[in-house]
Amino acid sequence: MSEAEAPKQEHQDTSAAEPVTPTPAASTPRGNGLALCALLLGAVGIAVGGWGLWQVRSLEARDQQQLGLVEETRGQAQALAQREQQLSKRLEALPSAAELDERRRLLVDLQGDQQQIRQRLETILGASRKDWRLAEAEHLLRLATLRLSALQDIHSATALVQAADDILREQNDPGAYAAREQMAKSLLALRSTPQPDRTGLFLQLGALREQAARLNPLVPAFEDKGGVLMDIAAEGDGRSRWSEWLETLSHYFRIQLDASQDIKPLLSGQNLSRVRLALSLALEQAQWGALHGQTQVYQQALRQAGEVLKGHFNDENPDSRALLARIDELATQPVEVKVPDLAPTLAALQAYLLRAPGAAGEAEEPASAEPAQEAGQ
Incomplete structure (x- = not known):
């Protein structure tokens, strides 16, 4: 034990032997000041350490940036070197002044x-x-x-x-x-020179062909004006069974001794189809003659169509009569001209x-x- 510690030990022994008397706390502010100073010193140390660390990090970042600039500058230098090489190659490939003069002379001659x-x-x-x-x-x-x-x-x-x-x-x-x-x-x-309307004639004949395809014969109706049927029907009550039979049969059989005109047979079935076909073919031939300017063919075909109508259809039929009149009218139309x-x-x-x-x-x-x-x- 040192000499300095000896009095302290003696003082502690005497104090232990003496009775403890309460004294006022005179050393408390001094202890607080020391703690505050320690805290301030610790804060300052932490701040100094943080600032030093920040400086180090800043220096590292600056070094990295400078390294990046150095690499970029190096890349640009390499690109410039390559471009210089290319330019030098192009300059070597350019023709000489004599060649340029020769090419200019050839261009002028061309x-x-x-x-x-x-x-x-x-x-x-x-x-x-x-x-x-x-x-x-x-x-x-x-x-x-x-x-x-x-x-x-x-x-x-x-x-x-x-x-x-x-x-x-x-x-x-x-x-x-x-x-x-x-x-x-x-x-x-x-x-x-007049120009015939051949197209119009062709179309009109086509319309007549359609009308001829729908042409139907007129069913004859017998009218007995004071004849045998009236005499037979007069026997009895005027509406006997004989009179009904005779009226029914009059639509199928007709006996007239003093007929003033020829009676044409009633067309039906295949006969009607054949007549319609013959009429359509005649009109079609007339169309061909009108379109090609053949007057003889045109008139002969219309004449044949008129004969078919007159020979197989009754004159009292309004459809056949109108068709025949139209055919006679078209037969007079010119289809051929004398060209100069x-x-x-x-x-x-x-x-x-x-x-x-x-x-x-x-x-x-x-x-x-x-x-x-x-x-x-």
């Missing part, structure tokens, strides 16, 4: 050749456009001739000849006077084509108009 070709083509087209238009006019006249000879189509032929005349008018050539004169005559002849001849016009145009400059090799011989004339006949 442009000059193209310009010369374009000028030649424009010259050729400008010179041959007239010949093409004249050849088109000849083709239109040939087509008009065929339309007249094959179909007797006045409207189409008029439009085609008018188109050919417009082409000659566009040429503004005095040498085309004779050809245009013939075209004017042909146009006047075409416009003065376009051969002189075609020959005049071909003669002009032979005289036209540059068109002698393309135009055909005037003798070629003979087949067109034969086709028109």
